[in-house]
Amino acid sequence: MGVAGRRQGARKTDHFKEQLMKAKPITLLLPMLLLLPALPALAGQCDDNFSKKGNALSGAEYSTSYKVAGLSVPSAIGQMRNLAIADGMDVLDESPDSGSLLLEEPANLAHKGLQVYVTAKPDGTVSMLMKTRRGAFGNADGIRSEMCKMLTQLKPGKAPVARAAVKPIEIQATALATDIERQGVENSAAIDVRFAGKVYNIKGVNKGVAGKKGAFELYFDMNPSLVPGFVPSKSRRGELRIACRMMPDQNAYALAMRNGDKMYLNATYDHYDESSYLVWLKNCRGIQ
Known part of the structure; x- marks a missing residue:
C-alpha cells in the first residue's frame, strides 16, 4: 500500500472513531431514559382509578386516587390545599396530620357549593371524592379531568407545605x-x-x-x-x-x-x- 493509501485509511479510521465518540452519549442515555416513568402512564393512573356511582336523581359520587412515591401525608395535604386555593376553591377544613382536607367549589348562579373530600395515606396515595346533590347533573369527563389535573401536580416531599400567599x-x-x-x-x-x-x-x-x-x-x-x-x-x-x-x-x-x-x-x-x-x-x- 502506498503513502496515499495509508493516509486514506488513517482518515477513515479517524472518521470512524469520531462517529463512535459522538454515538457514546446516546448509548449512555438510553438506560436512563428507560428508567424514567412515562408521563402518559402517570396521568393514566389517575384516569384509570376514576369512578362514578349513582345518578342525577339520587345524587352521584365521583372519585379517583393517585399515588406518588416519597410523598408524606402532611406534604400531600399542604400541596392539595395550595392547589385548591390557586383554583379559587374554599378550604373548609384541614387536618395535615390525619390526612384529610375538605374543599368546596363556591356556589354560583349555576350550582350550589360542591364539596370535595381529599384524603392522604402514608404510602403516598391521595384520593378525591366529590358528591353532587339530588337533581344535579355532572359531567363525568370534566370532573375526572379537573381532579386529575390537581392530583398529577403532586410532588414527592416529606415536610409540611407552607400555605400559599392569597391573591386579592x-x-x-x-x-x-x-x-x-x-x-x-x-x-x-x-x-x-x-x-x-x-x-x-x-x-x-x-x-x-x-x-x-x-x-x-x-x-x-x-x-x-x-x-x-x-x-x-x-x-x-x-x-x-x-x-x-x-x-x-x-x-x-x-x-x-x-x-x-x-x-x-x-x-x-x-x-x-x-x-x-x-x-x-x-x-x-x-x-x-
Missing part, C-alpha cells in the same frame, strides 16, 4: 354581600368557615365612618344611589351590611371620607355578626 379578589361590596348571603342560605354558621382569610380589593360607596383615631371603621352603602352624594341611598330592612376596620395608619383616609364618596380598600375577611347582619373586614387600607 377584585370585587364590589354589593357583589360580596350577595355572595355571602347565597353561601349562608343553607347554613349561616358556615359563612366564617368559607370566607376566613380571604383577601379582597373591594370597591363601593361610603355609608358612614365610626370608631376612633387608630381604629376607624368605614361602612359600605349596600344600596347606593345612582348619583352618590346628590341623591340619598335607601336601606332595606334586614339587608346584609359590610364594614371595614381600618389599619392604625389609615386615619387620614378615614377622616377625609364623606357619605357618598367612593371607596377602594384592600381588606381581609374577619367574621360575620349574625345578630346585626354585619360582615366585618379587617386590616383595611385605602388603595390609590
Whole structure:
C-alpha cells in the first residue's frame, strides 16, 4: 500500500472513531431514559382509578386516587390545599396530620357549593371524592379531568407545605354581600368557615365612618344611589351590611371620607355578626 493509501485509511479510521465518540452519549442515555416513568402512564393512573356511582336523581359520587412515591401525608395535604386555593376553591377544613382536607367549589348562579373530600395515606396515595346533590347533573369527563389535573401536580416531599400567599379578589361590596348571603342560605354558621382569610380589593360607596383615631371603621352603602352624594341611598330592612376596620395608619383616609364618596380598600375577611347582619373586614387600607 502506498503513502496515499495509508493516509486514506488513517482518515477513515479517524472518521470512524469520531462517529463512535459522538454515538457514546446516546448509548449512555438510553438506560436512563428507560428508567424514567412515562408521563402518559402517570396521568393514566389517575384516569384509570376514576369512578362514578349513582345518578342525577339520587345524587352521584365521583372519585379517583393517585399515588406518588416519597410523598408524606402532611406534604400531600399542604400541596392539595395550595392547589385548591390557586383554583379559587374554599378550604373548609384541614387536618395535615390525619390526612384529610375538605374543599368546596363556591356556589354560583349555576350550582350550589360542591364539596370535595381529599384524603392522604402514608404510602403516598391521595384520593378525591366529590358528591353532587339530588337533581344535579355532572359531567363525568370534566370532573375526572379537573381532579386529575390537581392530583398529577403532586410532588414527592416529606415536610409540611407552607400555605400559599392569597391573591386579592377584585370585587364590589354589593357583589360580596350577595355572595355571602347565597353561601349562608343553607347554613349561616358556615359563612366564617368559607370566607376566613380571604383577601379582597373591594370597591363601593361610603355609608358612614365610626370608631376612633387608630381604629376607624368605614361602612359600605349596600344600596347606593345612582348619583352618590346628590341623591340619598335607601336601606332595606334586614339587608346584609359590610364594614371595614381600618389599619392604625389609615386615619387620614378615614377622616377625609364623606357619605357618598367612593371607596377602594384592600381588606381581609374577619367574621360575620349574625345578630346585626354585619360582615366585618379587617386590616383595611385605602388603595390609590
